[in-house]
Amino acid sequence: MKQDFIKFYKINMIKKIYHLPFTVYHLWICILACMFAFACKKENAPLSENLDWVHYRANSALSGYTERELPQNPKLLWSYKSLQRTNSSPVVYDGIVYWSTKRGRIYGVNATGDTCFVYNFNTAVESVPFIHDSILYIGRIDGIMSALSLTNGEIVWDYETGGQLIGAANAADGKLIFGSYDHNLYILDIVSGKEIARCGSRNYINGTVAIWNNFVLFGGCDGWLRKVHIALNTMVDSVELKSYIPASPAIEGNAAYVADFTGNLYEFDLSKNKLSPQLLISSTDDNEQFTSMPAVSKSKVYCLSSDGYLRAIDRKTRKEAWNYLLRGDAGESAPLICKDKIIVCAKSGQIAILDAATEKLLWEYDAGEQIVSTPAVVAGRFYVLTAKGTLLCFGLEK
DSSP states (O other): OHHHHHHHHHHHTHHHHHTSOHHHHHHHHHHHHHHHHHHHHHHHHHHHHTSOBOSTTSSTTOOOEESOOOOSSOEEEEEEEOOSOOOOOOEEETTEEEEEOTTSEEEEEOTTSOEEEEEEOSSOOOSOOEEETTEEEEEOTTSEEEEEETTTOOEEEEEEOSSOOOSOOEEETTEEEEEOTTSEEEEEETTTOOEEEEEEOSSOOOSOOEEETTEEEEEOTTSEEEEEETTTTEEEEEEEOSSOOOSOOEEETTEEEEEOTTSOEEEEETTSSSOOOEEEEOOOOTTOOOOSOOEEOSSEEEEEOTTSEEEEEETTTOSEEEEEEOSSOOOSOOOEEETTEEEEEOTTSEEEEEETTTOOEEEEEEOSSOOOSOOEEETTEEEEEOTTSEEEEEEOOO
């Protein structure tokens, strides 16, 4: 389009423009420049906007909801075997898929399945990367949060805590926020890595913190849900649940959803001053547990329980709309809502796409390897990472 545009104006307009008055000539130059800029933006915007998936749960609220659509009848386009086990989920930046391995490596694979980035921390890593402005932030088992440049492959800064870092980092207003096994929530300057504040809890913090407005919400192994004001760096409220909270909250609008280890699912109205739990699911089975994060849309909240059922709760009526039984063990993978569909992975290796309203099975695939991660959805594709370190790319065949 640009070449045809240039050719047309070179042949038919340039000589005429030079004969125009000075002010009109400059007006023509401005018009042509604006048209070129608009054409570039129009061509590039949809692609660039869809090439990033920097939060493994779609956004900083960890809602597990995206407006991006899954491809119809997807096919396996390629697979990449790192041959290193992982607890990570894939994240995507500028079209490149990144993840961590238990041996401490960061892999980057491009859209054709070729290796384009490798970095070795030489220490164990079990958390999911978070990417902001070409910097990959990753917590390590040795208690160090590292900022790694994806431009030159060098460490920008390291910050040492007193315990393991399992949950992914999150960010708001130029601050990097994460929890540690040393019982502290840390708030750092995202550029320099310098500590701004820390807030103590009574036990390990293993989940990723969720961000709502100017607040942080997180649970821990002591069974308490806490709300921290980011700007004031102070805890504003906390509430004790019946059991410890192994995963992160999921937030949509003013509502937060939290699942505990004994199989209870709670709703919280964050617009109120006090954290007051509304019980949505009460466990009736001692073997039923929630180790997976909820996913929430405007109408429903979905939660995968250890008994293998994906449960859909109507947010308005607070009643169960449907439940779907997966094949094999459920595991820790969290469901992901993609507009009107939901994709869920089982530890057994089943990948299923369901109609979010009716639970109708639309598509499934057996990866043949265990899955504990959440998929990433970009540019008409979705990526699934197995526990053995195999990255699967699904999309439409050209």
